[in-house]
Amino acid sequence: QGVQLANATVRFVENKATRSSSELSPKDAEWQKAAEEVREAFLHAWRGYRRHAWGYDDLKPLSKQGRDSFGNIGMTVLDSLTTLHLMGLHKEFEQGAEFVTKTLDFDTADREISIFEITIRALGGLLGAHSLTGRKIFLQRAVELADRLLPALSSDSGLPNARWNIARQGGTITGEATVLAEAGSLQLEFRQLSAMTGDTRYAQAVDNCFNAIQRTGVEGTIPVSLTPPNIDPPRALRTGLSFGANADSYYEYLLKQWLQSPTETRFLDIFMKVMEELPTFVRPSLDSKKKKLRLLERDEGQQLLFKTDHLSCFVPGMIALGLLSLPEHVITVGDRNSTWHLLAEGIGSSCHNMWTHTKSGLAPEFVFIDHEEPYNIGDVPSHGQHSFLRPETVESLFYLHRLTGKNKYRKWGYEIFKAIVDHAKVDVGYASVTNVNEVPTTKMDDMQSFVMAETFKYLYLLFSPKEALDLDKYVLNTEAHPLRRPGPF
Numbered sequence: 001q002g003v004q005l006a007n008a009t010v011r012f013v014e015n016k017a018t019r020s021s022s023e024l025s026p027k028d029a030e031w032q033k034a035a036e037e038v039r040e041a042f043l044h045a046w047r048g049y050r051r052h053a054w055g056y057d058d059l060k061p062l063s064k065q066g067r068d069s070f071g072n073i074g075m076t077v078l079d080s081l082t083t084l085h086l087m088g089l090h091k092e093f094e095q096g097a098e099f100v101t102k103t104l105d106f107d108t109a110d111r112e113i114s115i116f117e118i119t120i121r122a123l124g125g126l127l128g129a130h131s132l133t134g135r136k137i138f139l140q141r142a143v144e145l146a147d148r149l150l151p152a153l154s155s156d157s158g159l160p161n162a163r164w165n166i167a168r169q170g171g172t173i174t175g176e177a178t179v180l181a182e183a184g185s186l187q188l189e190f191r192q193l194s195a196m197t198g199d200t201r202y203a204q205a206v207d208n209c210f211n212a213i214q215r216t217g218v219e220g221t222i223p224v225s226l227t228p229p230n231i232d233p234p235r236a237l238r239t240g241l242s243f244g245a246n247a248d249s250y251y252e253y254l255l256k257q258w259l260q261s262p263t264e265t266r267f268l269d270i271f272m273k274v275m276e277e278l279p280t281f282v283r284p285s286l287d288s289k290k291k292k293l294r295l296l297e298r299d300e301g302q303q304l305l306f307k308t309d310h311l312s313c314f315v316p317g318m319i320a321l322g323l324l325s326l327p328e329h330v331i332t333v334g335d336r337n338s339t340w341h342l343l344a345e346g347i348g349s350s351c352h353n354m355w356t357h358t359k360s361g362l363a364p365e366f367v368f369i370d371h372e373e374p375y376n377i378g379d380v381p382s383h384g385q386h387s388f389l390r391p392e393t394v395e396s397l398f399y400l401h402r403l404t405g406k407n408k409y410r411k412w413g414y415e416i417f418k419a420i421v422d423h424a425k426v427d428v429g430y431a432s433v434t435n436v437n438e439v440p441t442t443k444m445d446d447m448q449s450f451v452m453a454e455t456f457k458y459l460y461l462l463f464s465p466k467e468a469l470d471l472d473k474y475v476l477n478t479e480a481h482p483l484r485r486p487g488p489f
Contacts, residue, residue: 041430077096224239361422
């Protein structure tokens, strides 16, 4: 099946969000204009990047220059391909495809860069473009990149090196701890590549990473730091527990690896253990029936830390995807169905509150939470008051709307979209903001590629009909690149 997909050619499908209103359901027709506004907002950023930073990894939106973040492999192009395709932006997509065909050169990346970031953004972007179009060039370039990354996944323990030079195919052994999310969020992409090519080396390499995490012997939630890759056997270090920074996408990929290959039930078994522990990280308790649930962290001594990281706001979407996807006999055990609905909607409401709580309507990087009921947002510390226009909340709103059909999730998404346009838009794109509680906002000379890969994509899909992306056929990687669900491996 993988080889058949690889050799197929899929033409552009009609853009489902911009059909005439008469073809849409009344609810979808009501939000068609919002989808078109998001499309135009994305195009504003794309045109700015194309005019001022083409071929560079990122656009610096204030100085109107390009930035080398990943060795100048055109990361924004690779990260934008699937958004361009889903939005039906044919001309712009072809510009990106031509770059991949004629210009993309991994030999320019002659310095050590994050294995995790290049996998989810570049490899994920190429595989997503291949999944959506069937064009062989995207798969060919994905294979080329993965071959350069494979040596970084061959440590004594099975855990990956954190950074690698893909031009020279080498990296420095630093002795630094392994980050859980970085070791546990390479799997979807490399396993997809094995499914598409029939070459099992890619899946075996990331399965070794995954198995190394499991060899720590820790079940359910796992400390955010593991031993360095050169130490065997691997162990979990005495560090905190979190669904936010340094841990997040490990948990996301447990469910998504099962979706990608449903016969491999161990992924689902581990995911279910995590879900059993999740309520212990939430305040107030589920028994309180409160509508806002704060997702907290634990310190190295397992004591609750009253802090919520915006990166953890993917969790409501993860739960909603589970409710949409898992077999009925799994969901209906005990009070699992009602508990998961309460968690998804309650944490989702709390994440929306991270945006509405600030003067700009933009969410900060993290917040502290009051220690007593009603567990309101407390201080936004100086080192957490910035905004990179992160996507996790709108990602969850997309999944929550798919699950429930409730119009409030689209309304919340539109509030967030307006805050981004009102307080982050600049002449040639959208800029990160230094302090979400200052209006007018002070901008940074920074526009992360995930704003185009994820934030605008999830908003667009939130306002679009279900046909815009069939979740029965695709699983989105942690950078929102749709990967065709081939399975089993």
